[in-house]
Amino acid sequence: MKKTTQLFACLLLTALSLNTAQADYTLNLMRGVTQISNDVYELHMLILWICVAVGALVFGVMFFSIFFHRKSKGHVAATFHENTTVEIVWTVIPTIILVAMAIPATDLMRKMDDVKGHELSIKVTGWQWKWEYEYIDKCVHFFSSLDPASEKARQVGSGIDPRSVPNYLLSVDKPLVVPIKTKIRFLITAGDVNHAFWVPDFGWKKDAIPGFINEAWVSVDKPGTYRGQCAELCGKDHGFMPIVVIAKEQADYDAWLKKAQTEPDVDLSDQKRDDLVAKGAAVYEKNCATCHMPNGEGVPGAFPALTKSPVVVGDINAQSNLILNGKGAMPAFGKMLNAVELAQVITFTRNGLGNAVGDQIQPKAIQDLLPEGVSSGASACEANAPKQEKVDTRVKLSLDELVVKGEPVYAANCAGCHQEDGAGLEGMFPAIKGSALVKGDINKQIELINAGKGAMPPFGAKLNPIDFAAVVTYTRNALGNKMGDLVQPAEIESLLAAKTKKH
Incomplete structure (x- = not known):
């Protein structure tokens, strides 16, 4: 008993001593700054108090029975085998409670998943x-x-107090x-x-x-x-x-x-090697030091060292391609850094971290290595804007010609989700085969493909009118569908132009 008292005293003192340090520590959910977060909080509290009430009732009956019907008072355990009424009661009541809890929970989950009307x-x-x-x-x-x-x-040995x-x-x-x-x-x-x-x-x-x-x-x-x-x-x-x-x-x-x-374009002009090395050190520290370590020694068996690395001291273009495109666990930094930062960090790794190759690579050279459509020297609008091939929409195509043209368009843009055979993935991506939308009004299908819906992206800005017309016609006359209708590129162009003008 004495040891138990001492234990509780120690726990109490520990809790009091941590009171200041844990001033911001809370056990309950936070209300947040959105209607959904407040609804989640209210639902949590509702379920909590229901559970508290159930627990209090169950344990109350149990402890009451244990205390007031104990053997020392002369009570004898009942010998009945079953009681259908009791079993029905303690089955029906929990079922009602669970259903009552499930209704608001399901309603809230539906609200959380409803992205319609987003701006x-x-x-x-x-x-x-x-x-x-x-x-x-x-x-x-x-x-x-x-x-x-x-x-x-956060670096070990930094000497900075977090x-x-x-x-x-x-x-x-x-x-x-x-x-x-x-x-x-x-x-x-x-x-x-x-x-x-x-x-x-x-x-x-x-x-x-x-x-x-x-x-x-x-x-x-x-x-x-x-x-x-x-x-x-x-x-x-x-x-x-x-x-x-x-x-x-x-x-x-x-x-x-x-x-x-309207952020200014990146300056792709040549820089001195010393400037590239000096600025590349900061780029390396931010993007590379985590894996390859601040001194470039890497982690044996996990991340290769850059110091005296055959890749780093070898062909500079091979190293550049590796950094731009990634390999294995290493991400493609061509998507993350602009041409100037890439030139700086590559030059730094070759002339720092114990390496002294003595060469450099300029931003313009990096820009030439970047994949088509990735422009580290352009604004975000120029770099990310979809580019359509200019086509002659006056051409008239037969149903068979559109179906043939639509097959590779579908394979490149739609099959990843809706599957090659149009069967979709149940619960994730709807089937094209036998789809009420695809077999229904062709204009509604065109509108959906143009604007997108939910997880489906808009294809109006990505596909040219011929590809657009071809994939619509293909889905309606292949993949198990036989609607026998078609849409011409000129019609697609007119419909999309009308939509653009309307908005």
Whole structure:
């Protein structure tokens, strides 16, 4: 008994001593800054109190029976074998309670999944260990990484007290910016391994899975800065890829968006080798040091060393292609860094970290190595705008010609989700074969393909009128469908032009 008393005394003192340090620590859910997060909180509290009431009743009856019907009072255990009435009662009552709990829970889940009526779409891609944001049709695209102050403080032997860094490990170099009181749809995926996008104030978490798109939405009630983290173990630096969302009034957001859309082009002019090396050190520290280590020695058996590496001290173009396109666990930095940053970090690795090759590569040379359509020296609008091949829409094609042309268009743009045979994936991607939409009004099908819906992207800006007409005709006269109708490229062009003029 004495030892038990001492144990409880120690626990009490420990809790009191941690009171100041744990001032911001809470056990319950937070209400957040969205209607959904508040609804989640209210549902949680409802279910909690139902469980508390059930627990209190069950344990109350149990303890009452144990105490007042104990053997020392002369009570004898009952000897009946069964009681149908009692069994029906204790089956029906829990069923009613579970159904009563399921109704509001199901209703809330439906609300959380309903992205209809969104006013802004943002594609979120998780990478090891950063986030990529693309504002759909807004010509804004950037990567968001751990802020430099936290990056320096977290290094072993840095000598920096993490407590001196504001929002340590919860700040980024480029935050996501959104308008308040606007329904925003998030299209969430990943480029390498599984991640999870989680901002507690939003009231939900969504997995980011390579090759798959999850949807979620948010409408933030008030301006502010809201922080989150990757919530899926994704590798050695899982704990160092925070999320920061800044919600602004509409006017302030519009001003930010205009500035982001008109960022100056990257200067591709030649630079001195010493300048490339000096600036490349910062690029290396931010993007490469995590795996290859700050001194370039790597991690044996996991990440190769850059010091005296045959790749680094070898052909510079081969090294450049590796960095641009990636290999194995190494991501393709051609998508993440602009031509100037790539030239700087490549030159740094060859003339730093214990290497002294003595050469350099210029931004223009890097630009020539980038895949077609990726322009590190252009604005986001120029780099990301879909480019259509100019075609003669006056041409008249037969049904068979359109079906033949539509097959490769379908294979390149649709089969990944709807499958090659049009059977789709149950519960994920609807079937084309026998689809009521495909076998229905052709204009409604054209409108859907043009504008997109849910996880399906809009193809109006991606496909030229001939490809558009061909894939529509193909889906209606192949894949098990035999509608016998068609649409001509000129009709597609007219319909899309009318839609554009209307909006």
